[in-house]
Amino acid sequence: MTRPNIRVVFGTDINGGLLPIPINTLSLVRRILRSDVTSPWRSRMKVQRLGLTLSMVFAVSTALVAAGSPAFAAHNDNNETTLWDDNAQCQAGLIEFIDYGEGAPGGGMNDDYFVVTDTCANGEGVRARVYVNGVLVGGSKYNGGGSGSSVIWDPAQIYANDVVKMEICAANGPQDYSGLPCDDRTFRSVDG
Structure with missing residues (x-):
């Protein structure tokens, strides 16, 4: 099993902090959903893999936005x-x-x-x-x-x-x- 390559570019938010922008998230979702489904187990695995991938993207995005607006600002x-x-x-x-x-x-x-x-x-x-x-x-x-x-x-x-x-x-x-x-x-x- 290969891990998906998630590329992220960074813009800036309104406070000047880094803002992650996943540039291939939609293509990754399409690739996971388009793969062959031969059993209900594989379908469930695809949903879990999609959920894990999206949660990782969300976690990285949230961490970077939080780091961009520190309390000492x-x-x-x-x-x-x-x-x-x-x-x-x-x-x-x-x-x-x-x-x-x-x-x-x-x-x-x-x-x-x-x-x-x-x-x-x-x-x-x-x-x-x-x-x-x-x-x-x-x-x-x-x-x-x-x-x-x-x-x-x-x-x-x-x-x-x-x-x-x-x-x-x-x-x-x-x-x-x-x-x-x-x-x-x-x-x-x-x-x-």
Whole structure:
């Protein structure tokens, strides 16, 4: 028994992914149906062979279309802002918004989180605050772990079109609001 040779050409779907197009599927079906039938058993075998062939073509087509539209094709909303320490002449702190995708390393139920990093050995820590649509969420997060230390923080779920303001300030403790320098960045989330 010889296996049928199924040739496939590839076009592109609307997302730019590969789309398999079997070019000889109809001729294969005609060839299977036209072969001599001498017994009911052979007829049943032809139907099974036809079903197997078509299911294989469908499985390959489906796999290639699914691979052409991956889950990570959504917009990446990652963003960051830094704080500069003029006295120490170094970047004092960094707050990053991570649009992670599935999962939440920040420990929450959503796919977004913030990383608060102390990036300068200047004797001060950093404190971060996040505002979503003008409302302070999650209070504030202090990182006093020293230069190079990071804290993952998951204060809120960010949705499409939310306006997010990230603020990073130098601080000498979690409750220090003494007017040490701050910097902020505001951005609009595309897809949350």
